[in-house]
Amino acid sequence: MATVVLVGTLDTKGTEYAWLATRLRASGCDVVTVDAGVMPLPDGTPAGDVEAAAVARRAGHDLAALRAAGDRGAAVSAMAEGVELVVGDLHREGRLHAVLAVAGSGGSFIAARAMRALPVGVPKLLVSTMAGGDVSPYVGSSDITMMYSVVDVAGINSVSSLILGNAVAAAAGMAAHHERSLTRPRAEGRALIGASMFGVTTPAVDAARRRLDELGYEVLVFHATGAGGQALEKLAAGGFLAGVLDLTTTELADELVGGVLSAGPGRLTAAGRAGIPQVVAPGALDMVNFGARETVPERFAGRRLLVHNPTVTLMRTTADEMALLGTSIGHKLAAADGPAAVLWPLGGVSAVDAPGGPFHDPAADEAALTSLRSALEGSTVELHEIDAHLNDPAFAVAAADHLHRLITTVDRPAADA
Structure with missing residues (x-):
């Protein structure tokens, strides 16, 4: 009963x-x-x-x-x-x-x-x-x-x-x-991968999801809206996931700068504590999220803003903010107990950060990459700089393949290592 x-x-x-x-x-x-x-x-x-x-x-x-x-x-x-x-x-x-x-x-x-x-x-x-x-x-x-x-x-x-x-x-x-x-008897399911996605990183996550599906995984996609990042962290902490493909880390920018989509200070930590393989990218790290244009705090007057739709306004992160974000990502991943890698797209980190886009700012992106390199120095975390935009299919497939390699290396018996 x-x-x-x-x-x-x-x-x-x-x-x-x-x-x-x-x-x-x-x-x-x-x-x-x-x-x-x-x-x-x-x-x-x-x-x-x-x-x-x-x-x-x-x-x-x-x-x-x-x-x-x-x-x-x-x-x-x-x-x-x-x-x-x-x-x-x-x-x-x-x-x-x-x-x-x-x-x-x-x-x-x-x-x-x-x-x-x-x-x-x-x-x-x-x-x-x-x-x-x-x-x-x-x-x-x-x-x-x-x-x-x-x-x-x-x-x-x-x-x-x-x-x-x-x-x-x-x-x-x-x-x-x-x-x-x-x-009920449970059928043997496919290993689960948690992936983070935003509207401006959708092409990347869709391509990576198709590749992971080909490799035999089931992919759970979490919308990086604060609650989505928290849900991803919770499932990772609960042991549900075989790996994490964190292509969209934009919630870290909201936590740092004061946007409305923060997932809290624990974002990007659960997989590391649980020893779960993770591949991370700076997806949508170029933006902080607010509501309608009139809700953007007065202290941000003069900042570069983009009205995404009537209820969402995006603000471009500065070089100084990007440098702090790079350091934060590096320190969190360096503390991980499991294998971790960062794949960094040199061609831009979101749909609006592509060349000619409203948030295209190579100097700000470089500031994050430079601080990330310093934060990872001496750690076992891999950093791969890829000459592509985040939403290029080649970048997405490379991220999926790299996560698969980390997972299969972890799962391999010691005698075969």
Whole structure:
């Protein structure tokens, strides 16, 4: 029987969770309720299968002490830590085939943290009052499904019963599907490659993907929009990937300069920590991303801008910024525990950095390459300078072939090395 884990604050939403549990069981699911609440349960509210005190203890906290301290923020953080650990335990024990939560802002924070820690592919559904706005703080790079509650999560009424009924049906269906998938014999799949892509690097990634397909790999392409880079890093850290073809490192420029598509300071580190072979290129490193033209910060007045479309404005990175980016890439790759190589296209790093293009700036690109050479000095990271544009098919195929060589060298038995 598929099991749906309900995560919620039963001190404030016990009625709603009892309703959810009843309907999940009627749908043929087993249910485990994890109580993330801090205050005592109202009279008549059923306790969770994992009570709040046990959740707090799992993270090394005492529930009575959290109550006595009267610090709601600290208590929510403590319970979020405990829920993440409890939910992880249930998943490892085979007692979790889907997670469902209904919540306001605090409960959404708690549930989303636990959901983000679960592997990709485990069904995660969060019905939230916060789903009508920016959901990136909750979803991050995970595969959480968020549903707007429309009305507040405050009792079962003619509207909430429709919304929560849909959520029950969705969670039950996903849990059953996931449970069946775990018991089916798995066909031997192709090794997975993670690749990064942007609109201005699409020809390169498409050509490299075709070549890797010919070589027997399955390629997962991640759009370098911040969340895409985070997802790539997460899959690399989780051991899903045999190799990484990081042709589009533009998110590093946003992190450095202050654009809107940063993937955070951990970008370009997970594959190295996991020892996964990686080939890296400076795709779209010539640009920092902003929204509509009027959203570009005033401090960048006078910079070279390109309105990519009505909602995206690109800003050319300067020589000084490119030099810092080259150093950053070099230091991150030099620290890698696995084989790494940089392929540098001497003819330009994006579709708009080609000769005659609006961002063509050989001096800025050279500044990045020069600092990269210095940062890699003494390391085992290979640097190959190729007389081609990033989007030339020859460059893309060379990158794919080089990654294949790194992977097959790593996989080769020691006696054959």
